[in-house]
Amino acid sequence: MTVLRSILLFALAALLEIGGAWLVWQGVREHRGLLWAGLGVLALGGYGFVATFxxxxxxxxxxxxxxxxxxxxxxxWGVVADGFRPDRWDLVGAGLCLIGVAVIMYAPRT
Known part of the structure; x- marks a missing residue:
């Protein structure tokens, strides 16, 4: 159960951080306004708290x-929100990163 909880926390942290950065991007770069950017800042702050759990x-x-x-x-996020299509190297790189996550977080330690 601890690994599942950890994975869910990582997913929530990613949603808040990536979503927050995307909202700031939309607010500033896409000229959607300060409300979008402000919501992004709040989400980014939430990410900081989630990591502590x-x-x-x-x-x-x-x-x-x-x-x-x-x-x-x-x-x-790019696929869902912006229509980005990762190539095979993007997918291989992401897979390697997730293997690294598993080794760092869930390898047995003495």
Missing amino acids: QTDPHFGRVLAAYGGVFVAGSLL
């Missing part, structure tokens, strides 16, 4: 592992 006590480990989730999640 991981059970591993090491900030560096959690954030390093989250980096791999961010890579894969960003590509997925």
Whole structure:
């Protein structure tokens, strides 16, 4: 159950961080206004809190592992929100990142 909880927290963190950055992008780059950018800032703040709920006590480990989730999640966000089509190398890279996440977070430690 701990691994499932951790994966769900990573997914929520990705939704908040990537979604927040996308909202800021929309507000500023796409001229949608300060409301969009402000909502993005709130989502980004929420991401910071979600990361603290991981059970591993090491900030560096959690954030390093989250980096791999961010890579894969960003590509997925691009597909869903912007019509981006990743090529095979994008998918291979994302897969390698997720393997790295699994090793960093879930490898047995003594």
